[in-house]
Amino acid sequence: MDFDPTVVSYGDLLDVLFGMRNICVPSPNAQYLSAVFAMNETQRQEAEAKLAEWGAKYSEPVRTPVLEASTFYLAENYHQKYMLKQFDELEQSFARHYTDARALTDSTAAARVNAFAYGYGTRAQLEQEIGEYGLTAEAEAKLRELTPAAS
Secondary structure, eight states: OOOOTTTSOHHHHHHHHHHHSOTTSOOSSGGGOOOEEESSHHHHHHHHHHHHHHHTTOSSOOOOOEEEOOOOOOOOGGGTTTTGGGSHHHHHHHHTTOSSHHHHHHOHHHHHHHHHHHTOSOHHHHHHHGGGSOOOHHHHHHHHHHSOOOO
16 A cells, blocks of 8 residues: 555554554465554554554454565556456446456546445435546445445
């Protein structure tokens, strides 16, 4: 993930990550390893401190390692925007805009829609952004169905 530290701090980014996942659950294998990758010593120290802070909330040991960032490889295409691809309306809507897999992978709109399809985000956030995604009416309806209004 690329981030702009003038917009969000590394610590805040870690808080979001650790708030979405139990850091004590071991990864099933190396292919699906959940880890924090630090670009330098400062990030490594901050990540370890955040893991200790979040780990205090659990009765189990932290199993999310902090690793040195090295060569990054994109996941296979079938992993990219996985949840978006589970719904024909969403996938077909993006297929109109992106003719190659890399363009879809790099799309901010596709990333946002994928997150909503996974259940992240609120209906209010969706309504504020949905017009910017370039979706068909059918895709917009499916995304609204997947992001119900708060009860």
